[in-house]
Amino acid sequence: MLSPQALVGALLLSAVPSALAETCQAPINHPGEPYSYVQPRNTTILTDGHSSAFLPSPNMTGNGGWEAALVKAKKFVNKPTLEEKSWMATGQPGPCVGNVLPIPRLNFTGLCLQNGPQGNAMAKEHKAKGSHVILGPIGGPLGRSPYDSPTWEGFAADPYLTGVCTEETINGMQNAGIQSNAKHFIVNEQETQRNPSYAPDANETTYIQDSVSANINDSTLHEIYMWPFANAVHAKVASAMCSYNRVNGSHSCQNSCLLNHLLKGELGFQGYVMSDWGATHSGVASVKSGMDMTMPGGFTLYGEEWTEGSFLGKNLTLAVRNRTVEVSRLNHMIVRIMTPYFWLGQEKNYPSVDASVGPLNVDSAPDTWLYDWKFTGETNRDVRTNHSAMIRERGASSTVLLKNERNALPLRKPRNSVIAGNDAGPLTQVPNLQADFEYGHLAGSSGSEELEPPLWIPQQPDVCLVFLKSFAAEGKDRTSLNLDWNGNAVVESVANVCNNTVVVTNSGGINVMPFADNPNVTAILAQHYAGEESGNAIADVLYGDVNPSGKLPYVIAYNETDYNAPLTTGVETNGTWDWQSWFDEELEVGYRYFDANNISNIKAKSSVPSNLTALPVKQATQPGGNPALWDTVVTLEAEVSNTGDVDGFAVPQLYIEFPASTPAGTPPSQLRGFDKVHLTAGEKKTAKFDLMRRDFIYWDVTAQDWRIPIGSFTFKAGFSSRDFHSKKTVTLIKA
Numbered sequence: 001m002l003s004p005q006a007l008v009g010a011l012l013l014s015a016v017p018s019a020l021a022e023t024c025q026a027p028i029n030h031p032g033e034p035y036s037y038v039q040p041r042n043t044t045i046l047t048d049g050h051s052s053a054f055l056p057s058p059n060m061t062g063n064g065g066w067e068a069a070l071v072k073a074k075k076f077v078n079k080p081t082l083e084e085k086s087w088m089a090t091g092q093p094g095p096c097v098g099n100v101l102p103i104p105r106l107n108f109t110g111l112c113l114q115n116g117p118q119g120n121a122m123a124k125e126h127k128a129k130g131s132h133v134i135l136g137p138i139g140g141p142l143g144r145s146p147y148d149s150p151t152w153e154g155f156a157a158d159p160y161l162t163g164v165c166t167e168e169t170i171n172g173m174q175n176a177g178i179q180s181n182a183k184h185f186i187v188n189e190q191e192t193q194r195n196p197s198y199a200p201d202a203n204e205t206t207y208i209q210d211s212v213s214a215n216i217n218d219s220t221l222h223e224i225y226m227w228p229f230a231n232a233v234h235a236k237v238a239s240a241m242c243s244y245n246r247v248n249g250s251h252s253c254q255n256s257c258l259l260n261h262l263l264k265g266e267l268g269f270q271g272y273v274m275s276d277w278g279a280t281h282s283g284v285a286s287v288k289s290g291m292d293m294t295m296p297g298g299f300t301l302y303g304e305e306w307t308e309g310s311f312l313g314k315n316l317t318l319a320v321r322n323r324t325v326e327v328s329r330l331n332h333m334i335v336r337i338m339t340p341y342f343w344l345g346q347e348k349n350y351p352s353v354d355a356s357v358g359p360l361n362v363d364s365a366p367d368t369w370l371y372d373w374k375f376t377g378e379t380n381r382d383v384r385t386n387h388s389a390m391i392r393e394r395g396a397s398s399t400v401l402l403k404n405e406r407n408a409l410p411l412r413k414p415r416n417s418v419i420a421g422n423d424a425g426p427l428t429q430v431p432n433l434q435a436d437f438e439y440g441h442l443a444g445s446s447g448s449e450e451l452e453p454p455l456w457i458p459q460q461p462d463v464c465l466v467f468l469k470s471f472a473a474e475g476k477d478r479t480s481l482n483l484d485w486n487g488n489a490v491v492e493s494v495a496n497v498c499n500n501t502v503v504v505t506n507s508g509g510i511n512v513m514p515f516a517d518n519p520n521v522t523a524i525l526a527q528h529y530a531g532e533e534s535g536n537a538i539a540d541v542l543y544g545d546v547n548p549s550g551k552l553p554y555v556i557a558y559n560e561t562d563y564n565a566p567l568t569t570g571v572e573t574n575g576t577w578d579w580q581s582w583f584d585e586e587l588e589v590g591y592r593y594f595d596a597n598n599i600s601n602i603k604a605k606s607s608v609p610s611n612l613t614a615l616p617v618k619q620a621t622q623p624g625g626n627p628a629l630w631d632t633v634v635t636l637e638a639e640v641s642n643t644g645d646v647d648g649f650a651v652p653q654l655y656i657e658f659p660a661s662t663p664a665g666t667p668p669s670q671l672r673g674f675d676k677v678h679l680t681a682g683e684k685k686t687a688k689f690d691l692m693r694r695d696f697i698y699w700d701v702t703a704q705d706w707r708i709p710i711g712s713f714t715f716k717a718g719f720s721s722r723d724f725h726s727k728k729t730v731t732l733i734k735a
Contacts, residue, residue, distance in 0.1 A: 028486050029436070034479035035147050037566035039580060046213050047577040050249030054261035057290045059332050060270045060339065064236060064623040069343035073335045076342075079106050080334070082327075086316040089333050091297030093306050093364035094373055095357050096131065098274075098295045100337075101371060111341070112353050113295070117531075118180070120172035121387050128383035130353035132346055133179040133239065137169040139228035140243070143509070143554055144189040144589055145567045146481055149472040152508035152529060156553030157590030159227035160671045160695075166228045170235040177350075179340050182232035183241035184276055186258060187214040187225050190567035191477045193579045194244040195278065195301055212568060212579040213246035219663065220586045222699035222706075226262065230694075233267045234624025238340035240269060242291060244279045249577070251286075253279045259290025268621040272336035277363070278303035283311035284324050292333040296363060304363060306370055352377040388533055395530035395537030396546035397649070401523075402513075402556075408502055408522035410544025414462035420494050422485065423506055424467035438485055442469035442506045443534040464498035465542070466491055472508030477567060481512045481560045488514055495520040504538055506530065510554050526552070547648030549676065551720070555591050557599065564593050591721045592667035614708050614733050615700075616693060629694040629706060636689045638717040638726065642679035650677050652687045655721055659711025662698050669721045696732060710735050 062070035080088065084103055091113075092099045098113030111132045116122060118136035126134050138154035142162060151157070155165040166182065173180040188194070196207035216225070229240070240263060242253040252258060253275045263269045272292040278301055280286055280294040297313065298306035309315070319325040341347060355375035358366055401409070428440025468487035472478055482488055483505060495501040495518050502523040505511060515521050525548065530537050540546040557563060565585045571578045588596050616628035624630060640652050654673035658666050673689035696713065697706040712731045718724035 029438075029484055030480040030482055031486060032480070035481075035560070036569050038570040038572060039568050039578075041572055043580050043582070044215075045575065045577055045580060046215055046246075046249035048210075048246075048250055051247065051255055051257045052261075054256045054265070055288060057256075057260045057288065057329065057332070058264045060264075060336055061268075061621075062270065062339075063268065063620065064270060066236070066270050066339055066343055069339045069341075070335070072342040073338040076106075076108075076338050077331050077334045082320060082330075083317055085330055085334050086313055086320070088337060089293050089316060089330070090310055090313040091293070091295040091303070092371055093296070093298075093304070093368045094371065095353055095355070095361060095375075097135070097361065097363050098133070098277075099364075100293075107347075109350070109352070111337075113181075114357075118169050118173055120176050121390060123173040123176035123178040123180075124385075125383040125387070127176055127178045128351055128381060129357060130351045130377075131178060132341070132350070133181055134173060135181045135183065135241065137166050137173075137180065137182065137232075138184070139163075139166050139182050139232055140184055140186055140225055141189045142225065142228075142589065144565045144583070144585075146510040146554070146563050147478045147567055148190050149477045149508070150191065150474045152472055153474070155228075157555075158553070158671050159224050161553065161674070163228040163231035164674075167231040167235040170232055170237050174236070174238065174344060177344050177346070179238035179344060179346075181239045181241055181274070182229055182237045184243035184252075185229060185240050185263060185273075186243060186252065187216055187221070187247055187583070188243035188245050188252075189214060190245075190581060191475055192567060192569050194475075196281075198301060208576075209571075209574065209579060210577055211245050211251070212581050213249050213577070214581050214583065215248055216583040217586065218701045219699040220583055221262075223587060224589055226267075229263070230267055230624050233263075233269045234630065236343075236623050237269075237271060238344070239271045239293075240273050241276050242273055242279060244276050251279070251281050253291045254282050254286040254289045256289035264290060266621070267625050268623050270336075270623055271340050272333070275303075280311050283315050284319050286311065287316065287319075287325055287329060287333070292336050302363075304368075306368070354379060354381050356380045391531050392533035392536050392540070393546070395527070395533050396540040397548060398528070398550040399530075399538065399541050399546075399548040400526040400528075400550040400552055401548045402526055402552075403516060403521070403524040405522050406500070408463070408500060409525075409542065411463060411542050416459065416461045418461045418464040418494070418498060419467070420464060421467040421487070421490050423469040423504075424465070436471040436484065441467075441534060442471060442529070443531055444529045461498060462500065464494050464501045466494050466501060466503045468503065468505050470505065470507035470509070470511050477569070478509070481510055483507070483511050483513075491515040491521065492518070502542070504542075506534065510556060512557065512560055514558075526550075547646060549649035549651060551651050551653075555594050557594070562594075562599055564588065586665050587667055588665070592670065595668050595721050612708065612732055614710070615703065615705050626706075629692065629697070631693050632690045633693050633696070633732070634691045634730070636673075636691065636715055636717075636728070638687045638689070639684055640677050640679065640687050641684040642681055645681045647680045648678070650679055651675070651719065652677065652717060653719060653721075654689045654691075655716045655718075655724070656695065657714040657716065658696075658698070659709045659713060661709045661711045666698065669716060671721070708733050 087101050092101050096112040097115050100111035102110035112130055113133040114131040115135050141148050141151050143151035143157035155162040170180045193212040196211050197209050198207045247255055259273055274293040274295050277296050294312045296303045297310050298304055299308040320327050320330055356379050422439045423441055425440050429437050468483045470484050499520045501521045504525045506527050527538055541548050568581045616626050619627050638652055640650050652675055655669040656672045672695045675687040677685050696708045700707040710733045712729045715728045716724040717726050
């Protein structure tokens with residue numbers, strides 16, 4: 001996937017020399033024992049019903065700019081029949097990943113829900129293809145454990161950073177006229193046993209063992225895992241997706257504490273709640289608990305056996321007729337579904353679904369469709385415009401430079417080079433990967449070659465470029481944090497005979513790097529999943545056309561055993577509810593844990609408000625909760641300078657150390673601001689951080705409210721939680 005520029009004068013080493021072929025063995029992906037954490041037999045088991053019930057499901061108010069759309073939705077809900085309303089809340093097989101049936105007599109064309117990357121550019125492409133909803137961005141999983149495979153779909157193991165990125169992404173998507181979907185609500189932090197296990201001949205309602213229960217206390221839920229979803233609601237996200245796992249014993253999609261009390265109540269969420277694909281495990285209970293739409297609508301593990309029936313659909317119609325579900329609740333489900341539709345103007349001149357997307361849909365192939373879908377408009381629309389240039393630029397600038405010694409980078413027209421590692425090859429796998437593969441470049445995922453010494457190199461090269469990868473995908477957790485296909489051995493083999501070895505990784509998450517301190521490894525670049533322009537992007541970085549400015553959204557430890565928060569990989573008992581995951585680390589997630597356990601001049605521009613109170617003034621709930629939480633209370637500035645001789649971007653960061661009066665377990669440093677500043681060589685600029693009330697609060701479990709603690713806050717500015725350059729102390733609430 002390297003550009004031709006990067007291959008000039010290179011020696012491609014894609015296998016050991018033929019002279020050594022007779023000694024070659026079958027490749028080993030990850031030598032050693034896979035990660036495992038079997039749940040202790042004395043683990044406390046939380047069963048269904050442990051969470052408190054909060055009924056009924058709140059009606060939406062239209063607050064925050066939804067008022068006009070709400071009026072239209074309330075007029076619309078009087079027009080469909082009971083059966084039509086029930087099917088509007090129930091997915092159907094069709095051309096898109098998720099489909100809501102059209103009602104032609106009402107000029108309602110239905111809804112097309114699609115997976116895919118998120119952002120303004122992608123939203124424009126999706127809209128041109130006829131999609132109404134993109135299933136993203138990802139507010140969780142955050143990355144509680146480095147072994148949780150699909151954390152690459154999201155942003156970071158920090159709630160503040162994920163919250164900011166989530167809010168900006170939603171704004172970008174919905175500004176393009178397409179609905180966004182905040183997922184996965186909530187604490188969906190492992191893939192293992194995310195779904196119940198079924199007997200081979202069982203249906204949806206009978207299973208051997210239920211999905212894992214994420215057991216978490218009130219303060220941790222609020223301060224870590226709900227934090228990004230508050231940003232999502234504040235950005236007026238159109239929909240939210242309830243997750244596969246149970247939370248404190250109860251399924252997320254029928255957990256009224258989560259959906260009715262916290263999401264729709266405390267956060268003031270105005271959109272609709274849909275299930276993850278197959279995460280619905282009841283009909284009436286889920287509807288009453290706050291779920292508004294089941295996806296993709298059918299029974300079985302991932303809800304894709306529509307001929308077997310549905311928890312909603314006809315059963316929802318029956319429940320309304322026998323008054324198990326009030327018709328007012330069904331009406332409000334439709335109002336919540338239709339309000340974002342009208343709010344974004346999707347009822348007017350919206351592009352039709354491109355017929356070409358149907359045959360590409362692996363979730364419901366055309367031979368499974370139960371409805372005669374009609375297609376209008378152009379087929380095979382090319383909607384890409386010039387986005388490849390943007391992808392290349394972002395792929396290069398977001399690359400993380402982990403090491404650069406002896407001025408190894410940028411390359412200075414090396415006369416001869418060695419390129420090793422099987423990630424250096426072309427793309428050999430199609431998008432939406434479902435399994436790991438040994439040979440070929442890894443530019444993305446579903447949602448390295450092994451070289452054994454001696455390595456033969458004909459002459460001492462100017463540089464050796466080693467390209468390695470690490471596969472991660474939805475549905476299966478990682479079993480190792482090492483690079484795939486014995487990548488560590490590849491690096492050591494090359495570095496033993498090459499004193500200028502540059503390592504480039506394409507990975508979905510954390511990799512330990514035992515070769516990082518090898519003096520012959522002069523540079524390390526983490527490119528992650530850079531997309532279709534991956535090769536061009538890394539060439540831009542290697543040859544100095546782009547100065548990489550990415551920062552790690554996670555911690556790379558020296559050893560796999562340094563990480564806390566184990567995810568549960570097995571149980572030794574066979575009770576229905578026995579799979580449990582206790583979040584005993586509480587607030588110590590990611591860098592917060594490493595800082596707390598020590599494993600390995602700012603000035604206030606505006607004065608602290610004199611009338612600041614510990615608890616926020618009670619106001620009518622708006623999207624995002626109490627609007628007082630979003631008020632700016634302190635503005636800080638930090639001077640950033642480029643002392644080097646190369647132009648580039650700096651990413652200054654602001655952390656806060658809370659007063660000693662906060663509850664035990666509060667992390668020593670919490671990210672509360674960041675900026676990206678371009679600096680020419682020798683230039684100085686000022687970074688500005690506007691801090692809101694919510695940046696200074698913790699969840700008071702007694703008051704059931706957000707509180708600013710008494711005492712001094714310490715502001716720390718630098719380039720990571722371990723690299724502070726200046727500090728300042730301020731007291732907001734005096735004793």
